[in-house]
Amino acid sequence: MKEGKTTHFGYQQVPVEEKAGRVAEVFHSVAARYDVMNDLMSGGIHRLWKRFTIELSGARPGQTILDIAGGTGDLTARFSRIVGPEGTVLLADINESMLKVGRDRLLDRGIAGNVFPVQADAQYLPFPDDTFDCVTIAFGLRNVTDKDLALRSMLRTLKPGGRLLVLEFSKPQSKLLEKVYDQYSFRLLPVMGKLVANDADSYRYLAESIRMHPDQETLKQMMEDAGFVDCEYHNMTGGIVALHKGIKP
Amino acid sequence: MTDPTFRTGFDAALETAINTALQYDPATRARLQKLDGKVLELDLTSPKMTFCLGVEGERVCLYRHWEGQISTRLSGSAVALVRLLRDSSATPAGVGVGVNGSSALLAELQAIMRDLDIDWEAPLAQLVGDVPAHAVGEALRTLSSWLRDGFSRAPAAAAEAVSEEWRLTPPQAQFEAFAEDLRALSLATERLEARVNLLKEKFSQRGAE
Numbered sequence: 001m002k003e004g005k006t007t008h009f010g011y012q013q014v015p016v017e018e019k020a021g022r023v024a025e026v027f028h029s030v031a032a033r034y035d036v037m038n039d040l041m042s043g044g045i046h047r048l049w050k051r052f053t054i055e056l057s058g059a060r061p062g063q064t065i066l067d068i069a070g071g072t073g074d075l076t077a078r079f080s081r082i083v084g085p086e087g088t089v090l091l092a093d094i095n096e097s098m099l100k101v102g103r104d105r106l107l108d109r110g111i112a113g114n115v116f117p118v119q120a121d122a123q124y125l126p127f128p129d130d131t132f133d134c135v136t137i138a139f140g141l142r143n144v145t146d147k148d149l150a151l152r153s154m155l156r157t158l159k160p161g162g163r164l165l166v167l168e169f170s171k172p173q174s175k176l177l178e179k180v181y182d183q184y185s186f187r188l189l190p191v192m193g194k195l196v197a198n199d200a201d202s203y204r205y206l207a208e209s210i211r212m213h214p215d216q217e218t219l220k221q222m223m224e225d226a227g228f229v230d231c232e233y234h235n236m237t238g239g240i241v242a243l244h245k246g247i248k249p
Numbered sequence: 250m251t252d253p254t255f256r257t258g259f260d261a262a263l264e265t266a267i268n269t270a271l272q273y274d275p276a277t278r279a280r281l282q283k284l285d286g287k288v289l290e291l292d293l294t295s296p297k298m299t300f301c302l303g304v305e306g307e308r309v310c311l312y313r314h315w316e317g318q319i320s321t322r323l324s325g326s327a328v329a330l331v332r333l334l335r336d337s338s339a340t341p342a343g344v345g346v347g348v349n350g351s352s353a354l355l356a357e358l359q360a361i362m363r364d365l366d367i368d369w370e371a372p373l374a375q376l377v378g379d380v381p382a383h384a385v386g387e388a389l390r391t392l393s394s395w396l397r398d399g400f401s402r403a404p405a406a407a408a409e410a411v412s413e414e415w416r417l418t419p420p421q422a423q424f425e426a427f428a429e430d431l432r433a434l435s436l437a438t439e440r441l442e443a444r445v446n447l448l449k450e451k452f453s454q455r456g457a458e
Contacts, residue, residue, distance in 0.1 A: 045254060045258075047261070048254050048257045048258050048261060049254070049257075051257050051260075051261060052253050052254075052257045052313075055257075055312055055313055055314040055315075056314055058314075058316040058317075060317055061286075081305065234253055235252070236252060236253050236254045237252060237254045238252065243253075
């Protein structure tokens with residue numbers, strides 16, 4: 001009999017083939033209130049983290065950009081304005097509910113024409129080699145079952161010289177901040193999830209998945225192992241979030 | 250290195266403030282459209298800070314990182330840069346600002362800043378109505394005019410009070426008369442000294458004979 005491989009889902013160990021389905025359940029559950037909760041949980045700071053990501057993307061008019069785990073389309077909206085009518089932005093998400101919310105939200109804001117929603121798995125991106133000038137994944141990598149596979153898939157679809165930006169929760173750089181952050185994540189966050197989205201479990205998973213995500217140096221090493229060069233990261237808000245950047249050689 | 254969150258927050262707040270103000274000046278927004286895609290880099294020496302100011306349609310955008318083409322690069326202190334943009338008679342060399350790249354963008358921005366006319370009453374009118382907003386606007390304009398007038402006369406008034414009222418320094422006319430007398434005395438002393446020297450020479454020559 002074949003030995004079943006497991007992976008983490010928050011603090012639990014689950015069979016590898018089950019993780020994607022369980023992550024999907026979480027995001028189906030939170031999709032409708034995702035925006036409100038993001039603002040509430042981060043005090044609106046997630047907009048600054050995303051703004052910094054856009055600046056470091058170096059996006060230009062006419063470029064082709066892939067926004068993986070694009071969620072409700074915050075990065076896509078900004079990229080759409082930057083690349084202009086000659087450029088293209090693909091809003092990709094594995095989760096149908098999140099993608100629908102993102103697509104509707106973009107249309108409601110009049111953002112269309114150069115934006116195309118695609119339901120896609122970051123591990124097996126359904127695009128030809130050397131397609132994108134820039135690939136971003138914001139708050140999505142930690143939910144991917146095989147992160148190394150996903151990084152290699154992103155590298156494959158990037159044009160030579162193209163850049164990958166990974167915006168993700170990371171490890172706070174001060175012990176005091178880490179303690180405060182732990183209290184917030186495990187005590188306050190599930191309560192907020194219960195009150196606002198009526199779903200404490202999903203927000204408990206979000207907090208746990210952040211702790212299970214590789215820290216700054218480990219993720220940088222993973223990017224280098226996948227084949228990216230000139231890898232670097234910027235800690236934001238004391239390391240609660242880090243933005244990793246890598247270039248396809 | 251400072252946390253990018255703070256700097257990004259500062260840029261975002263400043264950008265929002267600029268664009269909110271521009272909402273109430275349609276003429277400036279229309280002129281900005283002509284500069285669409287242009288980017289100005291401001292390299293401030295005090296406070297030490299660099300940022301890029303780009304125009305996207307009718308909006309002004311601030312960037313900390315900009316990897317595209319920069320139309321014009323200005324370097325100098327924040328005060329000097331503001332003076333250069335606000336004062337039509339100011340020249341880059343005159344206020345100590347270095348310019349690299351196209352000076353046409355700088356000239357256009359100077360013209361835009363000179364003609365900036367933000368209708369501050371409009372947002373207030375949306376909150377409290379037209380008549381109260383106009384009354385507040387009038388009061389603020391009067392106060393602003395009074396303050397501007399007061400500040401322009403302040404140095405002269407202070408000098409007058411110090412010399413005429415408190416008698417801490419002599420009045421200007423008295424000081425000038427004293428200075429004139431001093432100059433005349435100095436000249437007379439020099440002339441006297443020259444004559445004495447001349448006489449000394451004559452006496453020493455006769456003694457030698």
